[in-house]
Amino acid sequence: MRFLPTDEQRAFARSLDAMLTAAGTPGIVRAWAAGDPGPGRALWARLGAAGVFALAAPEAYEGVGPLPAELAHAFVESGRHAVPGPLVETVAATVLLAELGDPAKRLPGLVAGETVATLALDVCSPYALDADAADVVLAVTGDEVWLAPGHGEVRVSADPARRPAPPLPGGELLAAGPAVRAAARRARDWALLATAAQSLGVGLALLDRTVAYARQRTQFGAPIGSFQAVKHRLADTLLGLEFARPLLFGAALTCESGDLAAAKVATGEAAYAAARTALQIHGAVGYTDELDLSLWLRKARPLRDAWGTPSWCRARVLAGPTP
Amino acid sequence: MDLSYTAEEEEFRAAARAWLRAHVPPEPLPSLETAEGFAAHRVWEGRLAAGGWSAVSWPERYGGRDADLTRWLLFEEEYYAAGAPGRVSQNGVSLLAPTLFAYGTEEQRARVLPPMATGEVIWAQAWSEPEAGSDLASLTSRAVRTDGGWLLSGQKTWSSRAAFADRAFGIFRSDPGPAAEGRPHRGLTYLMFDLRAPGVTVRPVGRLDGRPAFAELFLDDVFVPDEDVVGEPGQGWRIAMSATGNERGLTLRSPGRFLAAADRLVRLWRERSEASAGVTADSALRDRVADAVIGARAYRLFTAAGAARLAEGADLGAESSLNKVFWSTFDLALHETALDLLGPEGESADSAWAEGYVFALAGPIYAGTNEIQRDIIAERLLGLPKGRR
Numbered sequence: 001m002r003f004l005p006t007d008e009q010r011a012f013a014r015s016l017d018a019m020l021t022a023a024g025t026p027g028i029v030r031a032w033a034a035g036d037p038g039p040g041r042a043l044w045a046r047l048g049a050a051g052v053f054a055l056a057a058p059e060a061y062e063g064v065g066p067l068p069a070e071l072a073h074a075f076v077e078s079g080r081h082a083v084p085g086p087l088v089e090t091v092a093a094t095v096l097l098a099e100l101g102d103p104a105k106r107l108p109g110l111v112a113g114e115t116v117a118t119l120a121l122d123v124c125s126p127y128a129l130d131a132d133a134a135d136v137v138l139a140v141t142g143d144e145v146w147l148a149p150g151h152g153e154v155r156v157s158a159d160p161a162r163r164p165a166p167p168l169p170g171g172e173l174l175a176a177g178p179a180v181r182a183a184a185r186r187a188r189d190w191a192l193l194a195t196a197a198q199s200l201g202v203g204l205a206l207l208d209r210t211v212a213y214a215r216q217r218t219q220f221g222a223p224i225g226s227f228q229a230v231k232h233r234l235a236d237t238l239l240g241l242e243f244a245r246p247l248l249f250g251a252a253l254t255c256e257s258g259d260l261a262a263a264k265v266a267t268g269e270a271a272y273a274a275a276r277t278a279l280q281i282h283g284a285v286g287y288t289d290e291l292d293l294s295l296w297l298r299k300a301r302p303l304r305d306a307w308g309t310p311s312w313c314r315a316r317v318l319a320g321p322t323p
Numbered sequence: 324m325d326l327s328y329t330a331e332e333e334e335f336r337a338a339a340r341a342w343l344r345a346h347v348p349p350e351p352l353p354s355l356e357t358a359e360g361f362a363a364h365r366v367w368e369g370r371l372a373a374g375g376w377s378a379v380s381w382p383e384r385y386g387g388r389d390a391d392l393t394r395w396l397l398f399e400e401e402y403y404a405a406g407a408p409g410r411v412s413q414n415g416v417s418l419l420a421p422t423l424f425a426y427g428t429e430e431q432r433a434r435v436l437p438p439m440a441t442g443e444v445i446w447a448q449a450w451s452e453p454e455a456g457s458d459l460a461s462l463t464s465r466a467v468r469t470d471g472g473w474l475l476s477g478q479k480t481w482s483s484r485a486a487f488a489d490r491a492f493g494i495f496r497s498d499p500g501p502a503a504e505g506r507p508h509r510g511l512t513y514l515m516f517d518l519r520a521p522g523v524t525v526r527p528v529g530r531l532d533g534r535p536a537f538a539e540l541f542l543d544d545v546f547v548p549d550e551d552v553v554g555e556p557g558q559g560w561r562i563a564m565s566a567t568g569n570e571r572g573l574t575l576r577s578p579g580r581f582l583a584a585a586d587r588l589v590r591l592w593r594e595r596s597e598a599s600a601g602v603t604a605d606s607a608l609r610d611r612v613a614d615a616v617i618g619a620r621a622y623r624l625f626t627a628a629g630a631a632r633l634a635e636g637a638d639l640g641a642e643s644s645l646n647k648v649f650w651s652t653f654d655l656a657l658h659e660t661a662l663d664l665l666g667p668e669g670e671s672a673d674s675a676w677a678e679g680y681v682f683a684l685a686g687p688i689y690a691g692t693n694e695i696q697r698d699i700i701a702e703r704l705l706g707l708p709k710g711r712r
């Protein structure tokens with residue numbers, strides 16, 4: 001038993017980190033939120049070229065997967081850098097279509113990062129994320145998968161970089177029958193894993209930035225990070241994240257539904273708690289959208305609730321085998 | 324990344340399971356915090372040792388099985404899953420023994436470890452003093468040089484199970500010089516002594532539940548021979564601190580016990596849900612039960628990662644503070660959830676849950692309070708500036 005990332009996994013995460021740092025994601029997020037997906041799409045293509053989407057697809061569809069642990073590493077980085085767009089949804093769409101034999105013949109494009117997909121599973125949400133910026137909008141209703149003809153009005157989200165919109169009804173029926181339900185369950189499992197990983201990344205970024213701020217901001221003649229009330233809150237943030245991390249990678253190894261749900265709860269709650277702490281410790285400057293911190297702050301809550309609310313996930317944990 | 328066990332590890336697990344199935348007492352033993360329970364637990368430790376399972380991680384020559392950390396964790400999972408009794412020899416096995424492996428002499432190991440493994444000699448930890456709690460280095464009990472050894476005097480307190488134990492280990496001020504110059508961590512010596520030696524008075528102190536589980540020790544020129552000094556005189560602080568990592572970290576509270584407790588909690592919740600529609604409908608309670616399962620899994624996996632890092636030669640250091648805060652907070656939440664499920668029955672002090680709850684209440688206090696652990700996490704793991712202590 002060696003429950004640690006391999007050297008390859010570490011190197012992969014480091015290379016994505018370097019690429020995303022150099023790309024300067026805050027500007028890309030702000031453009032995406034303003035309805036200009038151009039810079040985001042360019043970054044998307046680079047993520048595709050780095051192999052991120054290939055991790056979710058089997059070789060038969062030009063993927064290298066399924067490699068859930070590697071995917072988790074990649075999505076932690078995407079969260080740490082607040083990469084905008086329907087990344088999770090594209091992974092879920094990839095899994096869904098691969099399970100169904102790629103009825104729309106879209107997988108090679110998705111895997112390469114040339115095509116952006118989004119989807120709405122009726123059991124999760126009536127909205128597809130970022131449908132306005134996606135090339136492919138899928139809708140799963142009951143045991144049917146539809147290639148939607150477009151999307152309805154874009155809704156306002158707590159995170160301006162998330163642009164949910166309902167898929168339009170009708171379009172092309174891609175598949176129907178019990179196989180759709182099984183495929184949708186698999187897609188949802190991968191969405192849970194990827195969202196959990198993104199949450200962890202968001203939480204880590206919030207903690208890093210807040211620790212840096214607490215060391216540098218002085219009040220009463222001392223860095224605020226030397227006050228115990230501040231220290232202890234940050235220590236608790238680290239605790240939450242560090243005990244969520246092994247659940248995430250454990251779930252990536254087993255891919256069991258209860259484990260995935262446990263990882264989703266723990267990462268979602270830890271990241272949200274990190275956001276609350278980050279805001280409190282930054283004080284008023286944290287409550288502004290000028291500071292880039294806001295890009296992560298506003299992500300934590302929607303990610304916690306996307307693809308399986310904490311309550312739904314907890315019920316799923318208890319439905320599985322006991323610990 | 325890998326969570327699977329080798330065939331040899333699975334064999335080890337199967338052997339432990341088979342032995343435990345054949346030997347674990349069918350009825351729970353009385354609480355080890357009582358005289359009667361203490362005696363019953365001693366017998367159990369002896370049986371465990373006869374089977375070769377009382378200290379699996381020790382070298383074979385002292386009665387162990389040379390088990391590595393992964394095997395030890397497997398053993399603990401089996402131990403608690405089998406409903407086996409709590410370990411009355413815990414202080415010795417998890418605190419003194421690792422210290423002797425690191426700093427003791429071969430003579431000390433050969434003399435101290437085998438009777439520790441069989442429960443013939445049960446050890447108490449004598450660190451805290453009335454005026455030295457979190458600020459342990461301010462301790463004032465003295466060790467004064469004498470012919471062939473040392474004379475101990477002063478007062479120790481909160482010494483777990485010292486009311487019934489045989490021997491104790493502690494730190495004493497052997498050189499008052501450095502402390503007078505404002506360096507209290509220097510000039511301390513780590514010693515082992517007999518709780519029945521002339522000059523020792525043991526006064527049992529009732530815990531929150533009234534059980535005389537810990538004791539105050541009054542020491543009045545208690546003679547300790549040189550061979551009972553652990554490590555170099557004057558190096559007591561460093562030696563003691565190397566063991567607190569064990570105390571806070573995983574060897575004091577293995578994931579096995581929390582996995583077993585979470586499992587029992589889920590069973591309780593299922594029983595109660597079947598019996599009462601109110602419980603079924605209470606989603607907040609259900610969520611807390613789920614959090615117990617999630618917490619136990621998180622701790623197990625966190626520990627697995629730590630074991631893997633240790634196996635690669637890393638030193639966990641301040642990370643054991645993460646463990647400590649996590650398990651103590653988690654244990655308490657788990658027991659509170661059980662009491663809420665039990666409702667009015669939870670009050671009944673002789674239920675295993677109520678006893679576990681009282682024990683869990685102390686978790687955030689002993690082994691370094693959680694406030695002190697959070698300071699360590701903030702300063703050593705996050706790099707925040709030191710504040711006033």
Ligand SMILES: Cc1cc2nc3c(=O)[nH]c(=O)nc-3n(C[C@H](O)[C@H](O)[C@H](O)COP(=O)(O)OP(=O)(O)OC[C@H]3O[C@@H](n4cnc5c(N)ncnc54)[C@H](O)[C@@H]3O)c2cc1C
Binds near residue numbers: 456482691692693712
């Ligand atoms: C069940 C139990 C078993 C024990 N067993 C043993 C044993 O076997 N051997 C032994 O030697 N000791 C034992 N102890 C004692 C234990 O180690 C001490 O209780 C502990 O170190 C705290 O010391 P204190 O109780 O004197 O509290 P204090 O140090 O007086 O602290 C009181 C409160 O103030 C807080 N505080 C103190 N300093 C700071 C600071 N700098 N910053 C923030 N908060 C601070 C503490 O966190 C705590 O909340 C046991 C205690 C319990 C409850």
